[in-house]
Amino acid sequence: MPNSANYSKSHTQSASKTATAAIAAQPSYIVLPRATELAGKQYQTVLEFLVDHFQQIDVSVWQQRINDGKVHWLNGELITADSAYQATARVYYYREVLAETQVPFAEQVLYQDSHTIIVYKPHFLPVTPGGNYVNECLVHRLRIATQIDTVAPAHRLDKDTAGVMLMTLNPQTRHAYHQLFLDDNITKNYQAIAKITPQLLTQLADNSCALPIHWTVKNRIAPANPSFTMQVIEGEANSHSEISLVAVKGDLGLFELSPITGKTHQLRVHMLSLGMPIINDRFYPVLQPKGPDNFDKPLQLLAKRLRFIDPVSGIEQDFQCQDLAF
Incomplete structure (x- = not known):
């Protein structure tokens, strides 16, 4: 099921679930x-x-x-x-950790010009240093690969989520790419795999509904306990996702998701609100005990496609990565 292996060929074959002491290369x-x-x-x-x-x-x-x-x-x-x-x-x-886990999956550069890099980020790899990761992050890997110290993300993507990311290179034009997200001038499409509810399986079996099945999800998301998790609460909606079930295999469904807003863990929480939490989600519906990542069970959520008009060149850009295995 994991897609990360499809992008790991350029990564050192010795990379595995090893942990070594590390100090951040960048302060x-x-x-x-x-x-x-x-x-x-x-x-x-x-x-x-x-x-x-x-x-x-x-x-x-x-x-x-x-x-x-x-x-x-x-x-x-x-x-x-x-x-x-x-x-x-x-x-x-300089951040230090006594044991930094090596992530055995590789990023893949999809496009590069003088202002941006479009890159596939694998599951488990954080975008920036944090927690037990100081050098095992997308930014550090790209700075080494490109020899460009000004590589920086234009948006967020959870460590557990794989997919297409827009990275900026030129500090002088970086604000223009950040503005794309602030003005909702960028389109993001995701895929997810989740177990279908018994009720929905019954409806599909007796042909009382047919694929694709679509949901518009709008609700209010706020921090839960612990604060790095999120929950749906009463109140005016501050989040909006469009979600479609497009394929079924056994009791699993393949979903296409479009986040209209960009709240933390929004798609994960919205799938949970439909009664269909994403496969291998360690946060939802129940927060799992803290422990090492299981590289054989990546979160089945993928930032599949990114579309925007480049604010510097005016060129329409459209980038995709390989589908989730389903």
């Missing part, structure tokens, strides 16, 4: 808050702030990073244990 940064943003807290040094703000990281780790020259100001000057707190200044640091 992250945080802007030191003003006094009015600190809720009464006061910090004498940058180190005091970092320890208090990143409470999941032990003080000894920050002390060692500073001693190793891995924390600095915007101009490159190193920050020491005694460096004074400076409101609104940027502090740069």
Whole structure:
């Protein structure tokens, strides 16, 4: 069922579910808050702030990073244990993990010009550093492959979701591509595989309904508990998806989905609201215990197609990747 294997040929064959210590090749940064943003807290040094703000990281780790020259100001000057707190200044640091899992699937460049890269992102690969991933992310891989340090995403795609992504190269024109999404001038089409409800299977079997079957889903999505998951609540709709069941095999259905709005986990939550959560979804309907990714069971959600008029060239662009295996 996974499609990621179809795009893994260019990735090193030794890549597997191995984990190695890693430090980010590119620095992250945080802007030191003003006094009015600190809720009464006061910090004498940058180190005091970092320890208090990143409470999941032990003080000894920050002390060692500073001693190793891995924390600095915007101009490159190193920050020491005694460096004074400076409101609104940027502090740069390098994220580290003791064991970074290697994702054994490869990205694939579908198109590149001087402003953009259109790329297929495989399942399990995050777009940017986060959590247990610092260098195993799409941005870092593309920066290495292209030798262009300004590669940046124009939009979001969950780590668990595979598919077509628009990446920008030129900081001078990046805003124009971001604006496509802000103005809804880009069309995104997805595929998903889910188990069909018994009621719908019965209706298909007795021919009381026929394919394709279409749903317009509009509801209000808000953070749940834990806050990285989402839920449908009462209130004015803030999300909208168009969903169609287009093929059936046994008790599984192949769906085509078009998100009209772009809320976090929108398609996953909307499929759940129809009573048909996406196959291999570790968040919905029940949040699964945290653990290593199972590369044999990717979330069956694919950003299949991306269409837009390039704001720089004026050329109509239309990019697709291979279908989900069904």
